[in-house]
Amino acid sequence: MTYCVAIKLNAGLVFLSDSRTNAGLDQISSFRKMMIYEKTGDRFMVLLSAGNLSISQSVREILQTTQIKDRDDAEGVTIWNAKSMFDAARVLGAAVRHVHDRDGAALKRSGVDFNVSLVFGGQIKGEGMRLFQVYSAGNFIEATSETPYFQVGESKYGKPVLDRVLTPDTPLDEAAKCALVSMDSTLKSNLSVGLPLDLVVYEADRFGTDKVVCIDENNPYFRMLHNSWGQKLREVFDSIEDPAWNGGSTQAPILMSTPRSKPLKKITTPQDKLI
Amino acid sequence: MTYCVAIKLNAGLVFLSDSRTNAGLDQISSFRKMMIYEKTGDRFMVLLSAGNLSISQSVREILQTTQIKDRDDAEGVTIWNAKSMFDAARVLGAAVRHVHDRDGAALKRSGVDFNVSLVFGGQIKGEGMRLFQVYSAGNFIEATSETPYFQVGESKYGKPVLDRVLTPDTPLDEAAKCALVSMDSTLKSNLSVGLPLDLVVYEADRFGTDKVVCIDENNPYFRMLHNSWGQKLREVFDSIEDPAWNGGSTQAPILMSTPRSKPLKKITTPQDKLI
Structure with missing residues (x-):
């Protein structure tokens, strides 16, 4: 399996994969799931992929040579000459459909x-930055300010x-930290997601970036974050009072039914009716 | 949808649902997903259900009258006379199979x-406390000390x-708090899970309990927990340093590739080979 997240902010974009x-018990492999396409000063694009690896690798392989034409006499649009990210996403959708035509049956x-x-x-x-999620059918949706992130896997x-x-x-670096915490929780609870991580x-x-990093188990920042988050989460958890079941001497909020909510009726004999 | 969690500890059991x-946009209904079966001093059992509501309601309806017989001349085993939770779980499995026979086709x-x-x-x-997860086929698994909880939904x-x-x-109350935090995170991220909650x-x-509570949006403890957890989680998040991208004056752990992990190669022209 996979976990990838991409975030669109006013300040920029964050990508993490x-x-x-193939995380079976005895067939664990490592494949990078991020691709960066950059023409410095002109365009900067990142692709994250989840799902069947043979399909996503095929899509990546043909993406750079895929063209779409809206009219027969039009110049082919590729990810390298598209005038908008929307058109580039259409090229990606066409690449997905091409692989489907070849392998789907x-x-x-x-x-x-x-x-x-x-x-x-x-x-x-x-144009401004744009972020798309592209589905198996080659159709796609775009992130808006109400939904500033997409996840796959x-x-x-x-x-x-x-x-x-x-x-x-x-802010950008805070969003990167947030993505890494999100990944840390996923790593903690799901064996099928694993290091190393790719972060952009x-x-x-800027139409380019030098903030591209591969994070493995020796990365000092990720180790710090992993340890701090786990430990501090535990401290926060401990700092919240346990539920109190009576009004004795404690000032803690009491865990009790509010008048409108009836507690469950217990079934106490075989003859009792279900509620 | 649904979220239910049950926890087995040395000190006791915690159940939360x-x-x-039916959380469609225009068809939101509220159904309790917990049943308590209690014969004070003799047995105490709780059932949590997720999945198709018509099936789980049918299972609950017939559970109390379902009998299993290992031999034709044996006395029928029900949840009310079973000598072990294992046998009671077998009765529940039989009830599931009965509903399957009736409705499956x-x-x-x-x-x-x-x-x-x-x-x-x-x-x-x-015997001691026991906790089972029962599947659609009526088969089941039991919680062990390595896996002290089960979730459904x-x-x-x-x-x-x-x-x-x-x-x-x-401790029991700490586990109850943990279950409520787990539920709070689920409520935050998934519209199809909703209040009120049932907690036991x-x-x-003890073979009985008076710690049965229905928690709605006015419950003071859950409101405190919801607000504190969200706010303190945010404080912890803010207290962790953002990643630093250079070794300048900051003492923060630097986010950088460790020697063994190569950052991704960028694709910078259409002719570049994929890595």
């Missing part, structure tokens, strides 16, 4: 779903912290 | 999976805190 694939005969989930974001000179473990922290105004932080209107 | 069902014709997940735990006089959002906190030695805390060897 793990590298665990054979996969289906073998009982394998055509399953690929992609996140594709970046900036092309002349094992997304649920790490979602609460994203929901608590992220807004479009979140892109500042708006 | 939400009550949201018709559901299949309508394209509906026979989908039900149950957690069933408690104590019967003469939307389990992933709330799993990290359980993994961080719970051991068999965790059972102390070992």
Whole structure:
């Protein structure tokens, strides 16, 4: 499995991916799930992929040579000459459909779903940053300020912290920290997500970045974050009072039914009716 | 959808369930997902259910009258006379199979999976506490000290805190707090899980409990926990340093590649080879 997250902020974009694939007990492999496409000063794009590895690798392989034409006499649009990220996402969708045309029927005969989930974001000179999630059918949706992030793969473990922290105004490095905490929670609860991680932080209107890092178990920042987060979370947990079940001497909020909510009726004999 | 969690500790058992069902945008209903079976001084059992509501309600309806017989001349075993929780879990499995025999084919014709997940735990006089997870096929697994909890329904959002906190030695009220934090994270990230909650805390060897509570949005303890947890989590998040991208004057651990991990190669022109 996989966990990838991409965040779109006013200040820039953050991309983070793990590298665990085929996490059976005896077949653990590591594959990078991030691709960076950069033409310095002109365009900067990052692709994250989850799902069937043979499909996502095929999509990545043909993405650079895929063209779309809106009219027969039009010049082909590629990710390298697209005038907008929307058009670049259409090229990516076309690449997905191309792989489907090639492999879909054979996969289906073998009982394998055509399953690929992609996140594709970046900036092309002349417009703002954009972030898309591309589905197996080649269709896609775009992140808005109300939904500033996309996740693919094992997304649920790490979602609460994203929901608590992220807004479009979140600073870039804070968002990178948030993505790493989200990944840390996922690593903690799901064996099928694993190190090393790939992290990219892109500042708006730079059309390039040198903030590209591979994080393994020896990375000092990730180790610090992993240890601090676990320990401090535990301290916060301990600092919250346990529920009190009576009104004795404690000033703690009492855990009790409020008048409108009836506690469950117990079934105490075989003849009792169910509620 | 649903989120239920049950925890088995040396000190006792904790059960927590939400009550949201059919959470479409315009069809939100509230159904209790917990049943308590108690014969004071003799047995105490709690059933949590997730999955198709028509199936879980049918299972609950027939559970009390379901008998299993190992030999034709044996006395029928029910949840009220079973000598062990293992046998009581077998009765529950038989009830699930009975509903499958009755409804399974018709559901299949309508394209509906026979989908039900149950957690069933408690104590019967003469043995220790036991906790089981029962599947749609009526088979089941038992919690051990290495795996002190079971979840059904939307389990992933709330799993990290359980993994961080719970051991068999965790005190009962602390485990109840942990279950409530786990539920709070789930409520935060998933619309299909909703208040009110049902919480039961059972102390070992009591064969009964008065710690049964229904928690709605006015419950003072849950409100305190919800607000404190969100706020303190944010404080912890803020207290962890943001990643630093250079070795300048900061003493913070630097986010950088360790020697063995190569950062991703960027694709900078259409001719670049994929890594």
